[in-house]
């Protein structure tokens with residue numbers, strides 16, 4: 001393996017995809033090489049990207065011999081803008097199929113955070129033969145919480161931030177996002193604010209999409225039993241965006257799933273408990 005450090009810039013790639021009605025330029029990061037590929041799919045917060053969501057998780061997988069791809073979903077980061085009036089989970093799944101077709105990748109393991117989890121499940125339903133294993137954190141959409149009023153406080157704060165992208169609203173959202181707010185540095189806030197404000201078109205399109213169709217991530221709980229891929233479901237006990245009981249629904253519905261719950265953890269398990277998360281993922285993929 002090369003000793004060159006993995007950076008966002010050195011791994012940044014673009015591809016033009018045509019998948020059904022989608023004709024888009026997508027941005028992704030292509031890290032490492034190996035016989036098996038892990039695709040990571042980010043969440044739906046303003047300014048999110050594959051690199052922002054998973055920067056603590058790439059190196060260990062690359063060091064273990066996996067190729068790691070981070071796809072920026074349509075409407076985020078350096079990927080093309082889009083207004084989504086249907087299922088965004090299915091839109092992202094089609095984009096991923098387009099990316100995999102374009103680069104000649106037949107099959108991948110999928111790691112999805114929140115919206116990324118919803119999208120990974122949508123991809124597995126549409127393309128079962130192209131999925132190895134699934135790792136789902138804080139998402140998958142096996143249905144709404146039975147205990148926490150929806151939309152949750154975190155999802156309401158995301159909506160407010162999309163409508164009014166200010167540093168104050170960003171701090172409000174991020175302080176609910178993680179369990180331990182002392183881990184949130186000024187540098188992290190600034191990077192996230194810069195990401196958001198660089199692409200105001202993405203912010204405006206998200207608001208338009210939600211107005212056109214408030215159910216961007218439909219409940220596919222009734223179809224989870226179709227998914228045979230082994231799944232590791234990982235949740236934060238203190239998740240105030242997508243509550244823990246929705247993770248239980250996934251484990252109840254998927255054919256072959258196990259659940260790990262981190263205490264002292266909000267909606268970003270892969271970042272808040274990165275070392276243990278990375279060990280668990282490596283172990284799950286290897287056995």
Ligand SMILES: O=C(O)/C=C/C(=O)/C=C/C=C(\O)C(=O)O
Pocket residue numbers: 042043044045046048049053113114115116139155217241242
């Ligand atoms: O509305 C939903 O179900 C999904 C919400 C998210 O995907 C929120 C994710 C937020 C991030 O991961 C982020 O980095 O902003």
